[in-house]
Amino acid sequence: MDISYNKILLVEDDIKLASLTSEYLKESGFNVEHIEDGDKVIDKFNQFRPSLVILDIMLPGKDGMTLCKELRNIFSGPILMLTARNEAFDQVLGLEFGADDYVIKPVEPRVLLARIKALMRRISLSPKKSEQITFGELEINLDARRVSLQEKEVIVSSHEFDLLLYLAQNPGKILSRDQLFLKLYNRPYDGFDRSIDVRISQLRKKLGDDAEEPFRIKTIWGKGYLFIASAWSNC
Template sequence: MAKLLLVEDDIKLADLTARFLTQNGFEVLQLNRAKDVQQTISNESPDAIILDIMLPDGDGFTICKEARGHFNGPILFLTAKDSDFDQVRGLEIGADDYVIKPVEPYVLLARLNALLRRTQAITASKDSLTLGKLQIDKADRRVYLGGEEVELTSYEFDLLKTLAAHAGETLSRDYIYKNVVGREYDGLDRSVDVRISRLRKKLHDNLEQPYRLITVWGKGYLCSKSAWE
């Protein structure tokens, strides 16, 4: 049974959401304020967090950014803020998905299950992927560049692992969404683009002219085989 932390100040909506998720096999912890979130994460170790942005004593963006210092599980924003700016900002600070209210309960459930399947998938092989100085430990889900560990979110790890496993090949957005995100690409979602940008920063790629994680315009993304020395 996966344990979820639901942070939502609309008590009626929170109760309905929690009841629905509980009926579908989850243990749900509820908070309606920002002040107790970090302590609850530390004490309860939830498997995933569903987070509103507008809270009476804080905002979800700040919570997400702080949580990423000690929580590597999926964070899903569930919010009425529907601007592209807010969606990109949420993804850039470490969220794994961004769902706009109102949403059908089974759509929310599907998005949540997709995140948990990706995060909780256990890699049987103990082998690591190595490209020059880039080492990806699949079993322990850790990444090292030049011997130094690179801190990645779960989403970023799975995206990098998929690209590195196909180094030298261009992977389409359709392929990436099906195999990393766990759903079909709708032609509008920018979460993969944002994650690629974050990975480039963390892996010391050239942000103006990337040579490690390369955009192949009109086709997708390519992880270089030879740019990791």
């Protein structure tokens, strides 16, 4: 998929909020397309080919969680969820469905813009020359931010890609949650946030690791996670 790093698809059924958000983002240099009907999002996505999707949870037609899961089958870029303050948004469930981040409505424009820029930064900072990391039948392409196993593309979220890349860049080294949070989120681990655990679980599922006894991305209890370089041959 060709990527233009300023294209945002806004999925929001609150017309006033969508209009204000679209105008603010356009003034900030983004190309924004808005849609309010959940049943039409996939078609609109395929036509517009955005680099980031802002997705409300409560929508007419398909809800945001369902759409997030469907988009993850065809889209590896960032997905930012919108949730009203009184909605029972399950952060873990959102991460499992493929969301990269979420913002609570009513949205403070500057906060939304900061979150968008942080997510965009992850996909726009490509190496100057093509780089690829290979372990057996696992290939991680840094330029395209693409993962493949046995020559088949594995669709991962932006944060899942960054997590896998960091693990693969440190094979045989135990990486603690503190290290992972500082590297990926620029903040220390607070002892409660489960986002790294959820994303590790999702990576294992997508990369054919054993959920009960993982042998590719191991959990070292009380210490952290370990990427096994020799576990990717003869997958």
